[in-house]
Structures are given as C-alpha cells and as structure tokens.
Amino acid sequence: MANPDTNGARKGQKIVIIGGVAGGASCAARARRLDETATIVLIQSGPDVSFASCGMPYFIGGEITDRNQMAVQTPGSLRSRFNIDVRVNTRVVHIDTENKTVSAINETQPSADKEDFTYDQLVLAVGSEPLKPPIPGIDRPGLFVLRNLIDMDDIVAWLANLPLGGEEKPHAVVAGAGFVGLEMVEQLMRRGLEVTVVEMLPQVLGPLDVEMAAIVEENMKNKGVNLVTGDAIQEFLPADGDELSTVVKLKSGKMLPPAALTILGMGVRPDTKVIREAGIECGPRGHIIVDDYMHTNVKDVWAAGDAIEVRNPIAGGDEKWAVPLAGPANRQGRMIADNIYGMNRKFKGTYAASVVRVFELVAACVGMNEKMLVRMGLEFACVHVHPGSHAGYYPGAKSVNFKLIFHPTTGKIWGAQAVGEDGAEKRIDVISTAMQGCLTIADLAELELCYAPPVGSAKDPVNIAGMAAQNVIDGFVEQVDWSQLKTVAAQPDVVVLDVRNVSEVEKNGKLIDNAINIPLNDLRCRMGEIPEGKRVVVSCASGQRAYYATRILKQSGKFSKVENLSGAWKTFSLVQDRV
Known part of the structure; x- marks a missing residue:
C-alpha cells in the first residue's frame, strides 16, 4: 500500500x-x-x-x-x-x-x-432525485417532495399556516410507503394531522416480505392511519371551494378527502x-x-x-x-x-442494512428478501421466531418478530428482517455483521452475545433463529409456510393441529375452522384424537410449542408426515386474507 x-x-x-x-x-x-x-x-x-x-x-x-x-x-x-x-x-x-x-x-x-x-x-x-411521475395536477400548491433542506423548510412553512391543534384535524396524504414516507406519516400525525398513505404496491416497506410488513401495517391502522395499498394515484384535483387543498383520485376510482398537504414519496432515481x-x-x-x-x-x-x-x-x-x-x-x-492517493482500498459491496421507526415499532432488515431470491432463482428456506427482547421474567420484555432467510442445505444467510418495539435493529446489526463475516446459520446458534435480564436473554433472538434454522437443515423439523396453509389444509389427508391452550383459542380465535385443538401439555395422553397415518401440520402462538409438538408426534411413528407452521398463529393471523 x-x-x-x-x-x-x-x-x-x-x-x-x-x-x-x-x-x-x-x-x-x-x-x-x-x-x-x-x-x-x-x-x-x-x-x-x-x-x-x-x-x-x-x-x-x-x-x-x-x-x-x-x-x-x-x-x-x-x-x-x-x-x-x-x-x-x-x-x-x-x-x-x-x-x-x-x-x-x-x-x-x-x-x-x-x-x-x-x-x-x-x-x-x-x-438521487425524487420521482415526480407525469400525474395530472402533480405541480399543484401544497404538494411537496423531500430531498433537501429547502424542501424541508417549505413543508414547515406550509404547516405553519394550517389550523393545527383544533378539534377538526387537517388531512394530509403521503404518496408512497417507503422508509421516508412512513417517517413522514408518524411526524405529520405528531403535528396533529390526519394522514392517509397511498402505496401502489400491495404492502408498505417493499424491502420487507409481506408478512413482516403486515405487522407494521396493523400497528399503523391501530394508530388511526388510513392505509391504502395496491392502488395508485391517477390525478391530483383542486378541492371544491379551496384552491390550496387537493383531492387525490386513485386509479380504482376512489376519491380521498381533501388534503391540506401532500408528500410525494414515490421513490427516487x-x-x-x-x-x-x-x-x-x-x-x-x-x-x-x-x-x-x-x-x-x-x-x-x-x-x-x-x-x-x-x-x-x-x-x-x-x-x-x-x-x-x-x-x-x-x-x-x-x-x-x-x-x-494510491491506497487501493476495495469496496466489498453493500448488504443493505436498513431501519425505520414507525410510531413505537422499529422495522429493520438486511440482505435479500424472498421476492429477490425468487426473482434470481436462488434456493432458500425461512424461519420465523417471536422471542422477547430480553429475559421474560424481567418486566417490560417486548416481542421481536424475527425472520431469517437462508440456503436450505449450506446454511448461508441470505437476509433477515425484524419488527418490534425493542431490540429489532440490534438483532439485524448482528446478522449484518455475521453476513459480512461469512458466518452461517450454525454460527448464529453459537454466537456469544451480551446477556443480563434487563437487556437480553441467555438465548438471544439471534441464537433462537439460528437454532430454528439449524433444526430445519438437520431434518429435525419440516415446515409449511404461512402462505401455503390454506391450500395444504384443504387436502383430505391433512390434519391441522393447534397446540395453544383453550383460553388462547377462545380469546384470539381459531387458526382455521377445521383445526384440532389439543394443548401441548395434553398431547401425549390425547394423541389418539389425531387420525393415524395422516399428514399433520402443527401450530401454536409463536412457534416454540409447535416445534415441541412436532418432535413428539414425529417420534411416535403414527403419522405420514409432521410439519411445523412457519411463523405460527402470530404470523398467519395477520396475513391470512392475502392467500
């Protein structure tokens, strides 16, 4: 050098x-x-x-x-x-x-x-520059991109002239549900506006897979966001009697309420x-x-x-x-x-580690998602786990919804996604480092990470995901993806077994109508209620009990095949209407 x-x-x-x-x-x-x-x-x-x-x-x-x-x-x-x-x-x-x-x-x-x-x-x-597609009315007043501090100041000045803080909240539209779009949703609501998000894709946050994005979508709806996905903007029209407000007409024909402010977050080029x-x-x-x-x-x-x-x-x-x-x-x-200056430093590439906060949730990802892998024709398998952000016996633990994507035989890590109120980005940082160090899912299972009850667990979510993936590669468990459950369950030789407690099913609802409910602790003595020779798909709330159940059933030798529902009820319940 x-x-x-x-x-x-x-x-x-x-x-x-x-x-x-x-x-x-x-x-x-x-x-x-x-x-x-x-x-x-x-x-x-x-x-x-x-x-x-x-x-x-x-x-x-x-x-x-x-x-x-x-x-x-x-x-x-x-x-x-x-x-x-x-x-x-x-x-x-x-x-x-x-x-x-x-x-x-x-x-x-x-x-x-x-x-x-x-x-x-x-x-x-x-x-890059913000995309401003040739949509009629896109140059109307009150429509803003956000590229630089001038744009920022213009938006702040526009907001200063709106009647914020009154009983009737002004309406804003955010066109595009990417990272910046969702940050603007949160901040506009913080300023006291009602917000509608319009996204032409069928989900928010394109780098996430649909079931992980669904967690963010559910939270946004609970916060009062009007979320429109799978629909595009056709035209920006002046509102009746208010030249400074804009009515957004969608390609579906739907007309949104007049918007006092519109943020154009349709991507960049x-x-x-x-x-x-x-x-x-x-x-x-x-x-x-x-x-x-x-x-x-x-x-x-x-x-x-x-x-x-x-x-x-x-x-x-x-x-x-x-x-x-x-x-x-x-x-x-x-x-x-x-x-x-002659140092010949080589850029190894980008792993696309990304994060966004949307209200109290943090969504983070690294690497490639399922959509990319399918497009490139690369083999992959996934595990979904939902462990706590720190030890469960210490107060305040939050669920980390974690997805790990890997090669089904070599264990190479293709990518990971995490959504949660606490610790999601920390786990993605670990996966990003592991990917750059060429570690595999077996290495994740063995990683030594910090543990004290207020901040972690003896088995960190990264360890748990690595162990779950290791079980898949080693053949200890076979999986049915959440997107396949309805199709698989309709087959005559398939039994769907829900091992949640009865109170959980009564409170949160059935997995699917024809599922058999046998709590895990009762499974050994009630195994006779499951028809022998059948293919059994097992689910619980988050996946751990279902894994225990699959091991019990598989070792009994009474069933043609025993599989775990990847993501379990927690994932399937959010996205069952999309399959």
Whole structure:
C-alpha cells in the first residue's frame, strides 16, 4: 500500500467533486486530511452541503427543534476548517472527460457565464432525485417532495399556516410507503394531522416480505392511519371551494378527502443525465457503473452514493444492485479519497442494512428478501421466531418478530428482517455483521452475545433463529409456510393441529375452522384424537410449542408426515386474507 504522506507524485492534484452531501463531503474532508497541497473544489446544486437528510422528517415533526443542527457542515465551515473551495447553488451542465473540465452555472446568477473547472480527479456524488411521475395536477400548491433542506423548510412553512391543534384535524396524504414516507406519516400525525398513505404496491416497506410488513401495517391502522395499498394515484384535483387543498383520485376510482398537504414519496432515481451525456457508463436505470475501487469506466473519474450500482456480495458473481443509503455513501466517499492517493482500498459491496421507526415499532432488515431470491432463482428456506427482547421474567420484555432467510442445505444467510418495539435493529446489526463475516446459520446458534435480564436473554433472538434454522437443515423439523396453509389444509389427508391452550383459542380465535385443538401439555395422553397415518401440520402462538409438538408426534411413528407452521398463529393471523 502506498503511503500518502511520502508519495509526493500524488500530491497537489486538483480534485473536483460534484455533490456535497454524504459521499461528496466525506471525500472532500478525507482528501484534505491526506493532502494539504491539493486543490479541492466541491460543487453543490443547492445552498446546503453535508446536511442531515435522514433527520429532515424529525425536524418537520418537531422532534428535532434546532434548525442549525440539520447542517453537519456549512459552506463556511468546510472552507475554514478544510480549505475547500465550496460552490453552492451551482449546477453542472457539462462534463468533458477528454479535456478534463467541468462546466457549471451559478443558479443565483442566471445571466452569468458558465464557469469551467479543470480537474486531475473527478468525483461524482450526485445522489438521487425524487420521482415526480407525469400525474395530472402533480405541480399543484401544497404538494411537496423531500430531498433537501429547502424542501424541508417549505413543508414547515406550509404547516405553519394550517389550523393545527383544533378539534377538526387537517388531512394530509403521503404518496408512497417507503422508509421516508412512513417517517413522514408518524411526524405529520405528531403535528396533529390526519394522514392517509397511498402505496401502489400491495404492502408498505417493499424491502420487507409481506408478512413482516403486515405487522407494521396493523400497528399503523391501530394508530388511526388510513392505509391504502395496491392502488395508485391517477390525478391530483383542486378541492371544491379551496384552491390550496387537493383531492387525490386513485386509479380504482376512489376519491380521498381533501388534503391540506401532500408528500410525494414515490421513490427516487439517479441524477445522472449530464453524466451519461459525458460518456460515463451507466446501467439501464441510470445508475453509474463502478468497479470495486469506485472507479468508473473513464480514467480519473470516480463515483459514490445513491447514484451508483455496487456489488451485491450476498448473491455473489457479477450481481449488482443500487442501495441508496447514507452509511455506504459516506464510506464510499472516504474510500475514493484513499484510492486517489494510491491506497487501493476495495469496496466489498453493500448488504443493505436498513431501519425505520414507525410510531413505537422499529422495522429493520438486511440482505435479500424472498421476492429477490425468487426473482434470481436462488434456493432458500425461512424461519420465523417471536422471542422477547430480553429475559421474560424481567418486566417490560417486548416481542421481536424475527425472520431469517437462508440456503436450505449450506446454511448461508441470505437476509433477515425484524419488527418490534425493542431490540429489532440490534438483532439485524448482528446478522449484518455475521453476513459480512461469512458466518452461517450454525454460527448464529453459537454466537456469544451480551446477556443480563434487563437487556437480553441467555438465548438471544439471534441464537433462537439460528437454532430454528439449524433444526430445519438437520431434518429435525419440516415446515409449511404461512402462505401455503390454506391450500395444504384443504387436502383430505391433512390434519391441522393447534397446540395453544383453550383460553388462547377462545380469546384470539381459531387458526382455521377445521383445526384440532389439543394443548401441548395434553398431547401425549390425547394423541389418539389425531387420525393415524395422516399428514399433520402443527401450530401454536409463536412457534416454540409447535416445534415441541412436532418432535413428539414425529417420534411416535403414527403419522405420514409432521410439519411445523412457519411463523405460527402470530404470523398467519395477520396475513391470512392475502392467500
């Protein structure tokens, strides 16, 4: 590895960086730390650099109260602390990679001539732009995207003019139920609005599988959110008698109540038009193609952040994906600076560890979900477990709804998802670390994790999921997925056995109409009530008792097949209407 403090041949270069938020600002600061003699120009299209974009919903909702805290760095602080030439409100209109120049205009001076910047190294950290599909009325007043601090301030100013705090709450629509969309739902309700969410997909939070997203959906409905899934927006119309309010018409024909505010969270796309015009290679969806060192197909041109495709290290091979997350973008920007100075650091890819808080629930995931694996034709199996966030005998334990996805023979971890009030993100962090360390489900069963009654259990949810997956691979238990239960139960040779206590069934309802209910503790003495020779599918509330029951029944030798219902009643009850 080259030593940048002694490698004089690389000193004194002119580095031009387009984009001044996560990747771009990280690259600029790191490059200055490596080389005091470099000329570093940072070009940002808006007025703010290095701002806390992930915190914007929380400022809108009032959880973050100091506007100054939203700017991690300012143009002035970058100039004074790092000696960086910061050009804000400046839009790049042309890149000439042959002559190594970047042409830009200052948008606060539209009549001014273009300014050309020469470079030795060019870094593209242009990020993404919100999707605004050509829906009639999408440019009406009161409709906002949320990309930068200007958008944030505009939303806050609009809210200031609404009659909040009265008996009749203003209505807001959030178009799109991704991570930012759901953060805005929570924060708008915190400000005192009634909220409708419209999502064209059949579920919220696309990175989660449907049964895990259903936990979030159920909680949102309980909080009073009007949730519309599987329907798209057809038109934005002016409300009768109120030009500033908007009626959202859906493709189903449904008309939503007039909205005083609409948030457009319909996804993002890479902001790469000028980059493609410069001959820098991009993928079919416009993402910049980079190698493992963050270098593009053009010499001395690098790229980082939301606008790039990176290696998918989980799928392996040449598989790439675009993962717009702040953490990877920051690391990529730092790595580019290192590589400009000869360190040859290799980016291993992104594992897509993500998290969102929706009211008191936290939903987190890492890796690939079932939909991705099916699309790629990769074999997988899943286990669902619902253990407590800490020892059950210590007050306050909350359920961690945990899904682990793995290869059914090798035990390779494909991904995991967790939803709960306490500790969901902690468990996904562990799985993310395990995946990056190439651990398998057998290793999860043996992980040594912190335990004290207020914060954990002797068998952590990660251990329990690993053990459950290990039982599947070792053949100690076979499973029926929740999505298959109704089809399987309709077969004449199948018996569905519910081993919950009678009081649980009376309180929470039957699993399915024809299920036999024999509590686990009575199973050995009442096994004769189950027709011999049948295929038996066993369920309980969360899965543990059903596993015990499957072992009892399987070892009796009286039944053709004994299977555990993956996810048990707790999962099936939320999504039974979707199959």
